Amino acid sequence: MTERRPDPVRDDGLHVFVPALMGVGMIVSGILVLADWLQKLLPSGRLRRRQQVSNGAKGVVVGIAEAAGYEIDGPDFRQREWRPRWNYLVSTLLFGLLGAAALAAGLLAFNDDAGLFYRNPWMVGLGVGAGSVLGLIALQLLFFGTVYRRSFRAAHVLVETTWFGGLKPPPTEPSEFARSLRLVPRGGKT
């Protein structure tokens, strides 16, 4: 008579193997779900890479044109642009709330006689400082959200050079990229 091979599921006398296996599986798949979700939620990494790709491609074209004695007139593909208006308004709310929360937390900690930071001036300082910065950002965002594109030049510069502006998607089609470049004689760039 041959001996039956042990089956980890049927012979799990301690009733540990199956739950452990399932537990590990659930944790791993949970992590994967989270990773997929995050990847979908954060497109800016891809956008930044696409910008770098387009800019790199432009560099190659410029090099070739220059070798033939020409220049290339075309956009810088690492641009930022105005985000959608609702984005500024929602962000105003978020930053405002965060600022208020920071201020309140600092004051509460200062006044909490049972707390660790009772009468510790650092807490007031931190609370006020963080609250003010977040508040100022919220104000700036509110300004952008209300005035939006009609804003003065400095605001445009701020949007185009800092994270107040979102990354501008480069051309998706190679033909579109090619059309955005113009061959000009050396010194003829506008």
Place this chain on the structure above:
Amino acid sequence: MDYQFAQFLEGHGSVATDVGGKASSLDRLVADGFPVPRAAVITSRAYQSFVSEAGLEPFLKDLQHGPLPAADRIAAENSRVEAEFLRAPMAGELEDEILALVGDFLAEAPIAVRSSATAEDMVHASFAGQYETYLGIKTREEALVAVRKCWASLWSPQVRSYRRRESIDETDIAMAVIIQSMADATWAGVMFTRDPQGSALDMKVEAVPGLGDDLVSGRVTPHGFVIDRRTLAIRSRGEKTKLGFLEDLARLGLRIEHRAAAPQDIEWAMTRKGLRVLQARPITVSRPLAVHDDGFDTTPTSGDEYTPRGVAEMLPGVVSPLLWSINAPMLEDAFRSLFATIGVPGVGQGRRIVGRFRGRATLNLSVLREAATSIPGGSGAEVERQYLGHVLDPEAEQPIASGGPLARARAGVRNWRANRVLADEVDLIKQAVHGVAHLEIDLSPLPVQRLLRYRSRVRDLAWRIYATEVASSSAAAAAYRALEVQIGRWLGEEAGVEWAQRLTGGALAEASVGAGRVNLLRSIYQRHVADTPTLQAALVRGGTEPRERIEALGQSGVAFLDEVDHCVRAFGAQAVYAGRTWKEDMVGVWSQLGSFAKDVDRGATDNEDALAELIALLKASPRWRFKRVITGQLIDMRLRMLRRMVGEATLYLRCREESKSSLLVLGGVERKVIFEMADRLVASGHIVYSSDAELFSDGELEQMVQGAEPVFSQELERRRRAFNRARDAGPLPEVFQGDPDTVTPANVQTGPVMQGWAASPGVVRARARVLDSLEAGTELEPGEIIVAHSTDPSWTPLFLVAGGIVLEEGGPLSHAAIVAREFGLPAVLNVAEATHAIKTGEDLIVDGTGGEVRRVTISEETEAEGEDD
């Protein structure tokens, strides 16, 4: 006297087959008014009559088919042949004519008797110095012996060897003999209108006092003069003798060259009556031509195995010297760069990976195997599977490199890092190439240095693309194989192969080489032709060049042609970087447009459907579901892995196809530079035709355009012959060591069923169409099965029309396999000698699932009809 076997050379026109090459040239010189001493020719009919009457034919046949004598037997063999010709009886009528003719000349002066073979003074083979010439003959008897000896010289061992080397057919070869009055020369010599050893912008003259025979025989050292072709300034290289007629001689030489349209080797004499031309023939280089000696073929490394598979798609067919010198270094470097990336930079050092035999590109299979077995998990079998489509010896044990878990992890990280940037690199390349092609820089006003700098930058980008293409191919092969193996674990090995094909088939619809072209042409077709029956008819019936037919249709036709021409300009090269463009040869474009008119609407297959089908199949298994529950998978991680693997395989295949497409588009840009350089070389007199540029190496072209001396035109002829010979030699064996000519070709499968590799699933029954070139594809009727040796990206239009594909070559990731799967065409590849075994018009069943090609026999057909009844 009316001569039956002779004619005077009076410039009335003579045919080389009657009077031989040399006499024909002399006759042309007379016709053109050049000063040629009086001459007549004993025609080739005299020789033929003599041979026939004397019964020399069996003797000559033996010489023709027999071996050449060893070096120490040449003199004896010469004497033997000469003795046969001297001994043979001559018909009285012929002898009388010859004696009468030479008597006529001898009445004035001594004569020269010169051979003039029907295979002589050809542009590519002058036979200079190979045949006999006798000078200063004073009697009729001497002349008769000289004529016989001239005839005999047609069969001297040296001449037979020369003919064999130059592949000249000996069947109808004959010898005419020139009888010429000896010029009373004060000086005589030879003149090369282009200096064979020095600058081709110079002429070279060698002269001796008196008759030139001492010079020709090499008995005296001649006075040498070099003359600038442009200014006719004489540079005597320390020569103290001054000859007053040199400038006139140079002018005379240039006029002869101009008439003959080729550099000339001229024998001349200065007489009291002025300059005389004794003979003129094209300059050739008389150096031996070995089988592989076209200046570019590779010397095989001893013990290494080579294969043309895989690389034949990048460099298809016989590659011209220019394209080889441009592409081979880039491809070699791409492989080296891949080796460095995967951590095996030292493999194959000192041995070439990319080789060339019979003008065809090959890969060093041994080096690739070594590279594969140097990385953990790699094996030579996988390399064979990737490049050949099958394992050469499935029974043999193939070592798989292990290297331990740490080495595997390190290799995995290296590959991941390399592959992570591939997609971005391909996107960058695509944009850059479109940007460069869009510039349309006018090259004609660019100074040479700027033109070369521009080309160098374009080439830099091409290097980058080649590296990306090779890396993508490697990544695609690995990802594709991993997918095959994984599905194979779940459903069995055969199912793994089939599902991997289906899952990746349609994903490349927009990416594969040629897809963009098809889409553009389809949109033009829809706008201009779809609703115009006359245009449709012109496209279908227009043959290879329906332009005239379409132009004749008036405004609508012209507008259509304008748009097609504009669009085709951006298509770039057809099959190989810097090679022939679609604009140069529009056969493929017309064929593609014609396929739309033939109502063949072949859409791409959808791999999403295939994935959904596979997932449903897997989920239907209770075992599959049980495993998911027992392992606590909130999401099915195996399906997630499957999707990821399919995604990776298609991503890398897309990368490979897109980099290849980009390379071809950029190839069109470099091609324009080549044309510009060639045009400049034509203008400067370096070359005669711009198409000759194909025969130069890249470096030669660059040096010449910078003003260096031209490559000697006879060297070009030699390369042209080597190129043609390589083309005639046919394809290379699948795998070979050393000289491919020694490999026995695969047996022709003559039975009703031929086995091959199942490349694209499905079964089709249709007529076979055996094609040896893209041009032949215009005969392809909708639904017919293409039977060919191999295909390259320029064949894509034919896939739109075909019903199935049978090829002698091709692996799982070859262009044919990918495009066939994309269009859902049943395809069987690697069918040995298919083009010889199958005839056009045969009824075939192509089973792309089982890898079989079956001839439909008459009995099967009757059976099928019986069942229908």
